Amino acid sequence: MKGIQVTVWRLFKSVCIGLATYMSFVAMTVAEENTFNMTQGVTDISGQVYDLHMLIFYICVAIAVVVFGIMFYSMYHHRKSKGAVAANFHESTKVEVIWTVIPIIILVLMAIPATKTLVAMEDTSQSDLTVKITGSQWKWHYSYFNENVEFFSLLATSQKSIDGLEEKGAHYLLEVDNPLVLPINRKVRFLMTSDDVIHSWWVPDFAVKKDTIPGFINEAWTRIDEPGIYRGQCAELCGRAHGFMPIVVHAMEETQYDQWLADKKAEIEQAKQEAAASLTATLSKQELIDIGTQVYADRCAVCHQANGAGIPGAFPAITGSAVATGDISEHIDVIVNGRAGTAMQAFANQLTDKEIAAVVTYQRNGLGNDTGDVVQAADVNAFKAAQSGASEEAQ
Incomplete structure (x- = not known):
């Protein structure tokens, strides 16, 4: 009888080993081919995170094989139809020690590589480039330290696609007007914060997911190995348009990035010159409405x-509003400075004086309003100057 039990036990172990091998093979196949698995990414850290993920997965598979194997073997071997009688025992010190010590050993073995990876993920020292990322409802602002380059990145998917009036593109809701451009093979440090509520900057290919919190700065980093375009999203529910806040990173060869940076500086300088020139230009009402x-x-x-009706209880209507049909200075003030305690942001640093003048003119002469008022860039600039002077006098 004892010999039969030994044979059965050996057979059981062989089956478990074979099953574990097969499941490991299936797991590796799934990891390589199935897009539902965690991405391996394009950075050393994302590779480490992926390897850690698969290691823990294999450990869980092995535990499942052993536990369920013993359970099913016991159910079959000690079934009632064979006349098995349940043993009556309790307070087995040996069993309690075993089921306490073994999990501790497993956890320690998992904690060692996990700690190593977590420490590496938090090491932002010796970076080659620093980018400040600011989240706001619902866009990202990127600022390159010591380069005088900064810009906003907004969703580029058309409203018609969102409304289902035209075909959706390959990157529906994952496309922006100004992607974050980074060089490969350089360590990039991210400083992350927010203007309003908590957002979360997440790019799976970099294994970077960090909350942006108002009044607080979080740090993260990446070193991209391969050039390409990588996409992500805000991963923290941040309001009505949370799903319209994508992230696009364009990773370039170092020489290509240096050229892009030079071109971007020239573009920003040209935009400043155009903004200065607009202060002396007088646009027609229709030109302003078209821009606005x-x-x-x-x-x-x-x-x-789109029709200016707003959302009752959440966002006020433009049509017939006291702001859009009332005093022009108050209208400009709302757009330039926003409104504290509401979702209305300050657009002073997001739009040029010409754009602010145009959108004010459009709101006062469109969307069901017809005041006949025309606002020029010089009017917006004068408002800002007067406000700045008043602020200095108050100090």
Whole structure:
């Protein structure tokens, strides 16, 4: 009888080993081919995270094989039809020690590589480039330290696609007007914060997911190994347009990145010159409305709706509002400085004086309003200058 039990036990172990081998093979196949698995990414850290993920997965598979194997073997071997009688025992010190010590050993073995990876993920020292990332409802702002380069990154998917009026593209809701551009083979340090509520900057290919919190700065880093375009999203529920806040990173060869940086600086300088020139230009009412229509669609429609009706109880309507039909200075003030305690942001640093003048003109002469008022860039600039002077006198 004892010999039969030994044979059965050996057979059971062989089956368990074979099953574990097969499941490991299946797991590796799934890891390589199935897009539902965690991405391996394009950075050393993302590779470490992936390897850690698969290691823990294999450990869980092995535990499942052993536990369920013993359970099913016991159910079959000690079934009632064979006349098995349950043993009556309790307070087995040996069993209690075994089922306490073995999990501790397993946890320690898992904690060693996990701690190593976590420490590496938090090491932002000796970076080659620092980028400040600021989240706001619902866009990202990127600022390159010591380079005088900064810009906003907004969703580029058209409103018609969102409304189902035209075909959705390959990167629906994952495309932006200005991607974050980074060089490969350089360590990039991220400083992350927020202007309003908590957001979360997440790019799976970099294994970077960090909350952006108002009044607080979080740090993260990456070193990209392969050039390409990598996409992510805000991973923290941050309000009505949370799903319209994508992240796009364009990783370039170092020489290509240096050229992009030089071109971007020239572009920003040209934009400053154009903004200065607009202060002496006088645009017609229709020219301002045409520009303002596009600005409204890009920046305002997400809250106030394309028709200006707003969302009752959440976002006020533009149509017939006291602001859009009342004093022009107050209207400019709302757009330039925003409104504290509301979702209305300050657009002073997001739009040029020309764009602010255009969208004010459009709101006062479109969306069901017809005041006949025309606002020029010089008017917005004068408002800012007067406000700045008043602030200095108050100090």
